[in-house]
Amino acid sequence: MRLISIFISLIISLQAAKVVETRWLEGQVFSKYLEDRKVPLSLMNSIDDSDKQFLSEIQIGMKFFELFDESGQLLQALIPIGEEMQIQIARDKSSGKYSFDIIPIEFSKDEYKVVTQIETNPHDDIIKATNNRILANKINSFLKEQVDCRKLKKSDTLAIIYAQKKRLGKPFGSTDLKIAMIETGGKKRFIYADEEGVPFTKTVKKITYDSKGNRVTAAQIRKIKASYIFGMPLRHIRISSRFTYKRWHPILHRYRPHLGVDFAARRGTPLLAVNKGKVIFAGWKGGYGKVVKIRHRSGYVSLYAHQSRIKVKRGQSVKKGQIIGYVGSTGRSTGPHLHFGLYKRGKVINPLKVLKKSSGKIASFITKRIEIKGAKEKRAKIMKMLKHPPINYKWEYFKLNYTLINEKKHYTKVKS
Numbered sequence: 011m012r013l014i015s016i017f018i019s020l021i022i023s024l025q026a027a028k029v030v031e032t033r034w035l036e037g038q039v040f041s042k043y044l045e046d047r048k049v050p051l052s053l054m055n056s057i058d059d060s061d062k063q064f065l066s067e068i069q070i071g072m073k074f075f076e077l078f079d080e081s082g083q084l085l086q087a088l089i090p091i092g093e094e095m096q097i098q099i100a101r102d103k104s105s106g107k108y109s110f111d112i113i114p115i116e117f118s119k120d121e122y123k124v125v126t127q128i129e130t131n132p133h134d135d136i137i138k139a140t141n142n143r144i145l146a147n148k149i150n151s152f153l154k155e156q157v158d159c160r161k162l163k164k165s166d167t168l169a170i171i172y173a174q175k176k177r178l179g180k181p182f183g184s185t186d187l188k189i190a191m192i193e194t195g196g197k198k199r200f201i202y203a204d205e206e207g208v209p210f211t212k213t214v215k216k217i218t219y220d221s222k223g224n225r226v227t228a229a230q231i232r233k234i235k236a237s238y239i240f241g242m243p244l245r246h247i248r249i250s251s252r253f254t255y256k257r258w259h260p261i262l263h264r265y266r267p268h269l270g271v272d273f274a275a276r277r278g279t280p281l282l283a284v285n286k287g288k289v290i291f292a293g294w295k296g297g298y299g300k301v302v303k304i305r306h307r308s309g310y311v312s313l314y315a316h317q318s319r320i321k322v323k324r325g326q327s328v329k330k331g332q333i334i335g336y337v338g339s340t341g342r343s344t345g346p347h348l349h350f351g352l353y354k355r356g357k358v359i360n361p362l363k364v365l366k367k368s369s370g371k372i373a374s375f376i377t378k379r380i381e382i383k384g385a386k387e388k389r390a391k392i393m394k395m396l397k398h399p400p401i402n403y404k405w406e407y408f409k410l411n412y413t414l415i416n417e418k419k420h421y422t423k424v425k426s
């Protein structure tokens with residue numbers, strides 16, 4: 011009985027209070043925020059050092075709730091740090107002292123169904139049907155990968171099942187999309203999400219792992235494969251002397267190996283790193299004159315000799331195609347050209363066997379086919395929804411509920 015009366019008096023005393031939604035501004039610091047809200051800075055000093063790190067987790071643009079009394083005094087602020095926890099600044103009613111705490115965000119999470127017709131585009135139509143911008147953005151990125159949205163026609167049907175956290179009546183955090191269906195030209199196209207929210211067009215997904223067992227996406231595989239491919243050291247290629255273990259040397263007038271490829275080019279022509287890597291030598295080296303050596307992945311080292319000018323420093327990381335120096339004729343050379351050498355684990359190899367081709371040993375990947383959990387059940391749910399369209403849940407963006415402070419527990423209860 012006593013508890014109930016406290017509860018009722020709290021509601022009454024809070025009725026004049028006002029909940030305001032605020033955005034955390036760029037460049038805003040926590041101490042300045044406290045100052046602006048007339049919270050004594052002693053609160054700042056009372057925060058544990060280990061808790062202070064969380065102050066930098068407040069994201070720019072993050073929306074948060076503030077509760078003010080009728081005189082404009084801050085009663086409570088709830089500032090999310092991530093989707094699960096929030097900073098709570100609360101004013102004790104009797105002592106007037108402020109406290110700082112990090113507490114769980116209270117929210118509910120439910121599943122919602124939407125069926126709507128395309129009028130303008132999926133993004134705008136979803137907002138119109140649900141008022142949920144987070145969902146609309148999610149749908150957009152979800153569909154973009156699988157459906158050409160420009161080909162959608164008016165009155166095509168879009169059906170979605172999603173889960174959304176709700177906080178103070180508003181959508182909160184990211185949308186957990188379960189399944190989407192777009193019916194266009196009489197054909198239904200389903201997009202299923204796996205447990206991690208990754209979209210797939212079939213109920214069976216292919217998952218690729220690298221040799222270490224890490225999951226990799228198609229884009230990552232393309233990138234990894236590309237990193238195994240060497241480019242050319244010059245934009246325009248004219249080979250003047252090929253790789254050989256034995257050749258007639260024009261200056262020494264005797265047989266010598268030619269442990270690289272000579273490319274004819276004008277003095278000052280930019281030299282390009284054949285792959286990304288790290289500069290391990292940049293300077294003068296005997297007959298090679300001004301030379302740069304770059305170490306690449308899988309034990310490769312490339313060498314660029316006779317340069318007129320070196321543009322990189324030892325220890326520097328370079329990208330594939332980055333200019334590392336300029337063609338010259340320094341060292342033992344008969345005229346401007348690039349002598350290009352390639353080494354694998356300390357052994358010289360014929361560069362032309364590797365340049366522009368794969369390095370031979372491309373990373374290995376394993377692909378597994380896995381049934382997406384619950385995909386067929388979700389598809390059946392969508393089919394049911396199409397027969398009996400649900401009333402789309404409209405999120406209330408502009409109506410805020412009040413916040414109840416349970417002073418006894420010194421804990422926040424948020425009405426959802």
Ligand SMILES: [Zn+2]
Pocket residue numbers: 251268270271272348349350
């Ligand atoms: Zn040469």
